[in-house]
Amino acid sequence: MKALCATDLSAASEAAIENETCLECLDRIGVGTIHLVTVVPSNVHSGMPGINFDERRQQGLDSYRSVIEAAGFEVETHVVRGTPYRRINGIAETVRADITIVGSRGKSPLENRIIGSTARNLARTTVVPLLVNRVERATDTPEVLREHLFQRILFATDFSENADRAFDAFSYLRHATEEVTLVHVRSPKDRGSDDDIDPREQLSERAETLENWGIETRIEFRDGDPAEEILAVEDEVMPSTILVGSRGRSRIRRLLLGSVSEDIVAQASGNVFLVPPPRAV
Structure with a gap:
């Protein structure tokens, strides 16, 4: 598998990329190659006096490269210009990445919807599974908030096609997973529906699959607002x-990420692994 790690070379990015436990988790799910990408925004000019942004960023990536190669991965680096989320998505497609990873500061005590603009735009437009890796806020030497990326997973499902696609990610995540909580939330609009299958039965079927893989599993069935x-x-x-599909029952186009997924990405305390629908041909 190939992972693309996007970085702005900040202390938060360094914490997300160089954490040994996080690297071990990527190794356990089968990642062998890591592409390090940093994007110089279009409005930053390399001709500014005394500053060579491209060279400085390449030097930053090279320092990360040595740490990641020492952990046993093959590493390629990319310094590009343009709009960050667009270039990151473009490189993910070009190198056929299986997962994109971006660090994001955790929630601000003053405002729940604090997520970097690049991470937010990637969540809305990603063409490959996206891991938003939470990092501490308000510190000069931040650490990742949850080191064991896939050890304990909360899988949220509405039994839509894309939720099933997200569940399929366990085919590789299970090698690093010990516990899973399966949750389905019945919203007010779902009550009285004519579905033939009991949601509890569907959760039980998925739990049985995970338990057959030796993963400890529990089930949560809730009523109320799904994101809350x-x-x-x-x-x-x-x-x-939290593992979730980026689109549930909504028929709006993918660029308008479903509100439940968007709320989870913006407000979750820990990491979020977002699985998008297949790209339209």
């Missing part, structure tokens, strides 16, 4: 990562 209830379960079980 999923985040409430996160506060209770403290997973390493």
